[in-house]
Amino acid sequence: MFGGNFMSTIKKTCKVCPVNCELTIEKDIDDSYIVTGNNCGRGVDYGIKAMTTPSRILTGRVLLKNGNMGRLPVKTTGVVPEDRIEECLAIFNSTTVTAPIKMGTIIIENILDLNVDVIAARKA
Numbered sequence: 001m002f003g004g005n006f007m008s009t010i011k012k013t014c015k016v017c018p019v020n021c022e023l024t025i026e027k028d029i030d031d032s033y034i035v036t037g038n039n040c041g042r043g044v045d046y047g048i049k050a051m052t053t054p055s056r057i058l059t060g061r062v063l064l065k066n067g068n069m070g071r072l073p074v075k076t077t078g079v080v081p082e083d084r085i086e087e088c089l090a091i092f093n094s095t096t097v098t099a100p101i102k103m104g105t106i107i108i109e110n111i112l113d114l115n116v117d118v119i120a121a122r123k124a
């Protein structure tokens with residue numbers, strides 16, 4: 001069969017390891033998923049999860065010392081599954097950083113082992 005049978009296709013960068021493979025995930029008419037572009041099996045799981053689990057880039061604030069504002073805006077470098085957002089926000093709320101901080105500085109590395117970092121969304 002030639003192409004054109006897939007119901008939907010998305011492109012996504014695999015964040016499981018630093019190789020950052022560019023995945024293509026296609027949903028077939030029988031609701032199965034086909035992942036290509038991955039260099040290893042973990043990319044298949046990541047790609048299917050990306051299609052089936054609601055998730056989003058998370059933004060929030062951490063406490064800031066020595067800055068001209070009380071809190072520093074932060075954001076995740078990748079998507080966080082909806083069911084882990086509250087845990088992430090609890091960690092944000094218990095994190096304190098001290099100025100000066102450059103925009104993009106990693107504030108929390110690999111939060112909850114989700115393979116995403118939390119970085120400063122602005123300088124302080």
Ligand code: SF4
Nearest residue numbers: 014017020021040043
């Ligand atoms: S597919 Fe495998 S090799 Fe590629 S980024 Fe994901 S984990 Fe790394």
